[in-house]
Amino acid sequence: MTITAIGSGKGGTGKTLIAVSLAHAFAHLGERVLLCDADFGLANAGVHLGLAETGDLKAVIDGTKPLGAATVHVGSGRTGFDLLAAPSGSGALANLNTDSVEKLCTALEHASQYDRVLIDLGAGIDANVMTIAARADEVLLVVTPDPASLTDAYAFAKLMLRRTTSRLPQVLVNMAMNATEGRRVAEALAGSAQAFLRATPESAGAIPFDPRVSDAVRRQSSLLTLFPQSPAAIAIEAVARKLHGHAAPLAAAGLR
Ligand SMILES: Nc1ncnc2c1ncn2[C@@H]1O[C@H](COP(=O)(O)OP(=O)(O)OP(=O)(O)O)[C@@H](O)[C@H]1O
Numbered sequence: 001m002t003i004t005a006i007g008s009g010k011g012g013t014g015k016t017l018i019a020v021s022l023a024h025a026f027a028h029l030g031e032r033v034l035l036c037d038a039d040f041g042l043a044n045a046g047v048h049l050g051l052a053e054t055g056d057l058k059a060v061i062d063g064t065k066p067l068g069a070a071t072v073h074v075g076s077g078r079t080g081f082d083l084l085a086a087p088s089g090s091g092a093l094a095n096l097n098t099d100s101v102e103k104l105c106t107a108l109e110h111a112s113q114y115d116r117v118l119i120d121l122g123a124g125i126d127a128n129v130m131t132i133a134a135r136a137d138e139v140l141l142v143v144t145p146d147p148a149s150l151t152d153a154y155a156f157a158k159l160m161l162r163r164t165t166s167r168l169p170q171v172l173v174n175m176a177m178n179a180t181e182g183r184r185v186a187e188a189l190a191g192s193a194q195a196f197l198r199a200t201p202e203s204a205g206a207i208p209f210d211p212r213v214s215d216a217v218r219r220q221s222s223l224l225t226l227f228p229q230s231p232a233a234i235a236i237e238a239v240a241r242k243l244h245g246h247a248a249p250l251a252a253a254g255l256r
């Protein structure tokens with residue numbers, strides 16, 4: 001089982017869209033997927049999907065329900081996956097303490113019924129975000145052409161390196177207008193990391209700016225279901241295939 005967390009530092013970079021779409025894409029590749037909405041104060045993966053029921057993340061943290069009794073199944077057939085979130089708009093999990101976050105990480109690390117646990121980290125670089133990032137097997141750092149997203153992504157990478165001593169997130173460019181802009185954004189972040197952290201993050205790929213994305217978000221439907229041939233959907237499937245191919249050998253056997 002592989003735990004993949006999705007963060008960015010800055011808000012509004014597309015983390016939730018990417019997390020939800022990757023959940024579909026990994027399921028399509030045959031993986032058993034759990035999507036955990038760790039945007040604790042403002043959970044909105046369920047909103048993206050137009051769901052009334054989003055599971056009971058609080059019960060897992062409190063230890064009052066096992067994971068299997070706290071998730072809801074989303075979709076059907078080959079693109080179905082499980083979701084674990086707090087009810088949208090409830091604010092039930094605002095201001096979680098570190099102990100609670102560590103407990104959640106432990107519960108997710110034991111979720112051997114899945115091949116992939118995706119975690120939507122929510123914005124920011126606070127202690128809770130960095131705790132989860134440091135414990136994940138891999139972290140996708142979403143960065144957009146917005147200069148503030150680059151500085152926030154750099155801060156994220158720096159904190160993660162500090163906490164783990166050796167691990168950097170993989171850079172995933174989102175909302176680039178074309179391939180040249182996508183490369184420029186990735187290179188700018190890699191350049192800062194090389195100059196100041198003496199380490200170069202790997203690339204997880206790039207997702208273009210695509211008007212179909214806001215269309216799908218407004219209609220509270222999954223991009224991959226609604227517009228499977230859109231450039232953003234095709235790019236997200238490619239990211240999933242790349243990460244799927246890199247799964248640790250033990251993960252394929254369901255061992256961790
Ligand atoms: N590739 C894209 N092309 C066009 N629009 C996009 C793309 N990716 C995301 N968006 C738009 O950006 C907005 C923010 O996306 P999303 O909610 O996924 O970001 P987020 O990083 O999860 O935000 P937050 O930090 O608030 O949790 C959405 O309205 C979505 O439509």
Ligand SMILES: [Mg+2]
Pocket residue numbers: 015016017039044120122123
């Ligand atoms: Mg979000």
